[in-house]
Amino acid sequence: MTRRKQIYEGKAKVMFEGPEPGTLVQYFKDDATAFNAQKRGTITGKGVLNNRISEYLMLKLADIGIPTHFIRRLNMREQLVKKVEILPIEVVIRNVVAGSLATRFGMEEGTPLPRSIVEYYYKSDKLQDPMISEEHITCFGWATTQDLDDIMQMSLRINDFLQGLFLGIGIKLVDFKLEFGRVFNENDEMRLVLADEISPDNCRLWDSKTNEKMDKDRFRRDLGKVEEAYQEVARRLGILPEGAPGDIKGPQTVQ
Ligand code: ADP
Ligand code: TMP
Ligand code: ASP
Numbered sequence: 001m002t003r004r005k006q007i008y009e010g011k012a013k014v015m016f017e018g019p020e021p022g023t024l025v026q027y028f029k030d031d032a033t034a035f036n037a038q039k040r041g042t043i044t045g046k047g048v049l050n051n052r053i054s055e056y057l058m059l060k061l062a063d064i065g066i067p068t069h070f071i072r073r074l075n076m077r078e079q080l081v082k083k084v085e086i087l088p089i090e091v092v093i094r095n096v097v098a099g100s101l102a103t104r105f106g107m108e109e110g111t112p113l114p115r116s117i118v119e120y121y122y123k124s125d126k127l128q129d130p131m132i133s134e135e136h137i138t139c140f141g142w143a144t145t146q147d148l149d150d151i152m153q154m155s156l157r158i159n160d161f162l163q164g165l166f167l168g169i170g171i172k173l174v175d176f177k178l179e180f181g182r183v184f185n186e187n188d189e190m191r192l193v194l195a196d197e198i199s200p201d202n203c204r205l206w207d208s209k210t211n212e213k214m215d216k217d218r219f220r221r222d223l224g225k226v227e228e229a230y231q232e233v234a235r236r237l238g239i240l241p242e243g244a245p246g247d248i249k250g251p252q253t254v255q
Pocket of ligand 2 (some may be wrong): 098100101175177201202203209
């Protein structure tokens with residue numbers, strides 16, 4: 001194994017220096033945490049599946065013109081990405097009431113929203129990711145109004161596209177979290193790109209017929225069959241790693 005410089009170890013991934021300047025290797029672990037790492041565990045095979053699922057979704061998003069950090073998958077657990085300056089903001093897009101939205105307003109989980117809601121949270125484990133507004137973001141210099149316009153436009157486009165993609169395989173995209181980062185070109189011009197990952201770790205995915213949860217809520221809420229849920233998402237997307245049980249080719253359309 002080649003020796004690489006570790007840049008950062010997070011809760012779900014390790015970031016290494018990449019082979020070329022301006023790149024990073026993103027290593028997906030099986031570690032799972034919830035409630036700002038107060039709950040810790042392992043989801044066997046999660047890293048392999050999230051690496052594949054995030055690759056698949058980032059490539060699909062690139063196809064529709066969303067700039068992303070993804071360059072290529074390197075192996076079962078690693079992908080090469082553009083190194084970005086991550087904005088300290090978690091962008092949450094919601095289509096159905098669930099999780100903290102249900103708690104905050106005492107609303108029933110599963111209630112469809114009349115339109116999608118975009119929320120911002122400050123990315124700080126120490127402060128437990130407090131919810132923030134555009135005012136905080138622009139006042140504290142985390143992003144400009146123009147950046148936020150771009151982020152909102154990309155987030156809604158991503159939501160529209162992913163809602164359709166998941167619906168096609170019998171999955172309701174209830175909500176999800178995105179991270180964006182800055183990249184600079186040789187003329188020092190800045191561009192915002194989608195970074196981090198999109199996977200069942202940071203999406204709520206419910207079976208569209210039964211509303212069965214197929215995401216990290218199974219771990220957060222001790223619902224059991226956690227590994228199976230991640231596998232089922234990969235299976236329906238048609239991207240189970242080769243040789244895995246139920247390996248199939250191409251997405252499986254559900255009527
Ligand atoms: P956390 O930091 O919340 O524990 P992870 O374990 O997923 O999360 O660690 C990955 C870290 O790398 C995150 O903090 C994420 O913001 C950051 N990151 C994701 N993509 C990139 C990128 N392209 N360039 C730089 N940092 C990134
Ligand atoms: P929430 O309902 O707990 O606020 O979560 C909204 C969405 O964001 C859900 O799909 C899970 C995801 N999420 C993360 O990816 N990281 C986090 O730290 C939290 C709290 C939520
Ligand atoms: N970000 C949470 C944690 O820090 C994980 C989650 O609930 O998704 O553990």
